[in-house]
Structure formats: C-alpha cells, structure tokens
Amino acid sequence: MRLVKEESRIVSSLRGARSEAKTAFGDDSVYIEKYIQYPHHIEFQVLADQYGNTVHLFERECSVQRRHQKVVEETPSPIMNPEIRRKMGEYAVAAARL
Numbered sequence: 061m062r063l064v065k066e067e068s069r070i071v072s073s074l075r076g077a078r079s080e081a082k083t084a085f086g087d088d089s090v091y092i093e094k095y096i097q098y099p100h101h102i103e104f105q106v107l108a109d110q111y112g113n114t115v116h117l118f119e120r121e122c123s124v125q126r127r128h129q130k131v132v133e134e135t136p137s138p139i140m141n142p143e144i145r146r147k148m149g150e151y152a153v154a155a156a157r158l
Contacts, residue, residue, distance in 0.1 A: 061128070063095055101125065102137055104152035114156050116149045 062073045074090070082088040101122040108114040121137035122130045136145070 099123070100137070100139055102140070102148070104149060106152050106156040108156055114153050116152045119145065119148065
C-alpha cells in the first residue's frame with residue numbers, strides 16, 4: 061500500500077507499487093482507491109444455513125489496528141446508533157443471501 065498525498069508523486073508511486081507486485085506475485089496489476097483519513101472498520105458476523113435462513117450477530121468495531129491488522133475488537137460499536145445498526149445488519153444479511 062502506498063499513500064500518495066501530492067499529485068506529482070502518482071506516477072512514481074504507481075511504478076513502485078507495480079514493481080513490488082510483479083516481484084511478490086508475478087503480476088503487476090494494482091488498483092487505486094480513495095484514502096479515507098479517519099475510517100472506522102465495522103464488521104458484521106453473518107450465519108446462514110442450508111434452508112435459506114440468514115441472520116447477523118451484530119457488529120464489531122475493529123478500528124484499532126497496527127500494520128493493517130486488528131488489535132482490538134469492541135462490541136457494540138460506540139459510533140453506531142440503533143438506526144444505522146439496523147440498516148447495516150439488513151444489508152449484511154442481504155449480501156450474504158446473494
């Protein structure tokens with residue numbers, strides 16, 4: 061991962077990332093995504109059975125990370141309100157049913 065803050069660094073950063081990808085994976089494909097400065101990593105656990113029943117087990121806040129690895133999980137998430145929790149739970153179940 062590379063964070064590019066100045067437009068003038070895009071080309072050199074892209075070249076470097078492609079070179080690293082080629083060396084590590086034999087493929088120089090990379091993708092670019094928008095950087096979100098203060099994100100919250102929220103996960104919903106979902107269970108489904110062979111009969112089409114699908115439920116979620118609510119959320120976990122996994123934002124405390126070190127080197128992109130979770131260090132602490134907190135539930136319920138302190139930033140969620142009941143309405144957002146309900147909607148995100150519905151979306152998680154709907155996605156699992158696809």
